[in-house]
Amino acid sequence: xxxxxxxxxxxxRVGATKTLSVYVSDELDESTGQLVGVRTLAHALEELxxxxxxxxxxxxxxxxxxxxxLQRLIETExxxxxxxxxxxxxxxxxxxxxxxxxxxxxxxxVWGSGISIAPALPIIDRLPVVAVAVVDSSAVHLxxxxxxxxxxxxxxRVDAHHDVPRHMGTPARLGFHPGxxxxxxxxxxxxxxxxxxxxLARRTVTRLxxxxxxxxxxxxxxxxxxxxDILLSLPxxxxxxxxxxxxxxxxxxxxxxxxxxxQALEEWQEGTDHEEVQRLADxxxxxxxxxxxxxxxxxxxxxxxxxxxxVSEAFLLQHLDATESVLQLAVAHRARIACVKGSAAETLxxxxxxxxxxxxxxxxxxxxxxxxxxIRV
Numbered sequence: 001x002x003x004x005x006x007x008x009x010x011x012x013r014v015g016a017t018k019t020l021s022v023y024v025s026d027e028l029d030e031s032t033g034q035l036v037g038v039r040t041l042a043h044a045l046e047e048l049x050x051x052x053x054x055x056x057x058x059x060x061x062x063x064x065x066x067x068x069x070l071q072r073l074i075e076t077e078x079x080x081x082x083x084x085x086x087x088x089x090x091x092x093x094x095x096x097x098x099x100x101x102x103x104x105x106x107x108x109x110v111w112g113s114g115i116s117i118a119p120a121l122p123i124i125d126r127l128p129v130v131a132v133a134v135v136d137s138s139a140v141h142l143x144x145x146x147x148x149x150x151x152x153x154x155x156x157r158v159d160a161h162h163d164v165p166r167h168m169g170t171p172a173r174l175g176f177h178p179g180x181x182x183x184x185x186x187x188x189x190x191x192x193x194x195x196x197x198x199x200l201a202r203r204t205v206t207r208l209x210x211x212x213x214x215x216x217x218x219x220x221x222x223x224x225x226x227x228x229d230i231l232l233s234l235p236x237x238x239x240x241x242x243x244x245x246x247x248x249x250x251x252x253x254x255x256x257x258x259x260x261x262x263q264a265l266e267e268w269q270e271g272t273d274h275e276e277v278q279r280l281a282d283x284x285x286x287x288x289x290x291x292x293x294x295x296x297x298x299x300x301x302x303x304x305x306x307x308x309x310x311v312s313e314a315f316l317l318q319h320l321d322a323t324e325s326v327l328q329l330a331v332a333h334r335a336r337i338a339c340v341k342g343s344a345a346e347t348l349x350x351x352x353x354x355x356x357x358x359x360x361x362x363x364x365x366x367x368x369x370x371x372x373x374x375i376r377v
Contacts, residue, residue: 002087002101004124007117008331010089010097014115018059019091020048020066021116025107026085040107045070048109063111065092073098085123089115104341106317118324121339122313127265131211133204134257135222135230136250137197140204143257144211145265150258153211156203158196197226205233214238219264221245221257243268273344277310280358281351289359292352294322300357301329308336308358312345315354326355 024041045067052063069090077086077100084100096115103123110116130145131153142153208218208230218234218241220227231242248260283290291300294315300306309330316323316339330337335357340348348356 002099002120002124004117004126004337007115007120007124011115011117011331014089014091014096016113017091018062018111018113019089019096019115020063020070021108021110021112021119022070022086022088022090023105023108023119024086025105026102027104041109044107044109048111052111062092066090066111069094087120104313106320108320110320116320116324118316118320118327121311121316121323121327121337122341124337124339126338127217127269129212129216130219130261130265131208131216132219132245132257132261133208133221133227133230134248134250134252135204135220135226137223137226138200140200140222140230142204142207142211143254143261145261150254150261152254154207156200156207158200197229201226201230201233204230208234209238212241216241217265217268218242219245219261221248221260222250270340270342270344273310273338273340274342274347276308276358277340277344277347277351277356280310280356281347283358284351284356287362289362291357291359292355294326294353294355297352297355297357298326298329300359301326301333301335304333305359305361306330306333306335306357307360308338310338310340310344310348310356310358312348312354313339313341314345314349319354 022041024038048063049067052060055063070088073088073090073095074086077098080100085102085105086098087101087105088098089096090098101123105122106119108116108119110119125148127145132143132145132150134141134143138158140156142156144151144153212218218238220230220242221244224244224246227244231239231244234242243264245260245264248257252260280290281292282288284292291297291306297306297309301309309326311323311326327337329335345354348354
């Protein structure tokens with residue numbers, strides 16, 4: 001997954017150089033098993049050629065050179081592009097950046113000054129740092145999620161001296177007489193196991209906190225009781241940033257674990273976005289630091305009042321040019337940017353036409369008649 005800082009760094013490096021920005025969706029045609037985006041790209045490139053027909057000879061030549069570089073890139077990566085989307089930025093001098101991507105982005109080809117980042121907004125990874133623990137009775141496998149990938153960190157195990165005594169199930173060694181008085185050997189073994197599990201839980205909590213910052217997420221799966229014990233062992237201030245991965249088998253492969261993690265993170269992100277968008281609507285009605293709607297948000301952006309910009313996926317797909325302009329203003333004023341989906345996008349479309357912002361300070365454009373706001377919401 002591309003990150004916004006990486007795209008902004010690339011945008012800065014390319015500058016105002018005329019650039020072909022190409023995005024190919026990874027949506028599959030179920031009837032043919034082929035990418036819909038590859039077909040759509042052909043139409044997009046044809047429209048691009050027609051749009052530059054009135055341009056100068058030099059610009060048409062630059063477009064043709066960029067298209068030739070794109071064709072060579074597609075031929076080189078043809079076997080991989082069959083199963084993935086593509087994001088590429090190409091000038092007349094060659095491919096400036098290209099990577100295979102996954103996610104619901106539009107298939108477009110844009111020629112203009114600098115790179116176009118608006119189509120990438122739906123797939124930009126804006127999730128926090130994530131630590132994952134897969135727990136069984138005697139070990140915990142730790143992972144982190146970095147740049148959209150699951151990374152194996154380490155395995156924590158119960159200390160050997162807290163395991164079952166070695167003679168269990170075999171004749172006792174000479175001089176060993178468990179059960180003669182006091183606690184039976186079985187009870188002692190059980191007590192040792194409990195001590196070992198508690199110590200393993202404490203070590204796991206320590207490592208999970210080390211692997212994540214205060215705003216990071218902790219996901220715990222595996223044996224339900226052991227996973228719950230670790231969750232409850234977290235500091236109370238961090239439990240709101242932790243989730244159980246229900247249904248995750250302790251023997252699951254890394255690929256299966258990654259799917260569970262991605263699904264949980266998607267649900268978490270949609271829920272967080274929905275709460276934030278609803279909060280913005282409430283602040284707007286209460287004349288707080290929020291703006292709803294494209295026009296008012298644009299005015300707030302121009303004054304540098306926006307702290308966090310929200311754009312719905314539907315608005316982006318229908319208004320790529322407007323979104324690009326809004327993004328440029330947001331970047332110029334160091335505002336954070338998010339493309340929301342699901343229920344958050346529905347709320348944002350209903351309340352703000354697909355665009356809203358949390359403001360750094362109150363802005364006159366956000367102060368409207370309360371009755372009018374109620375009608376809009």
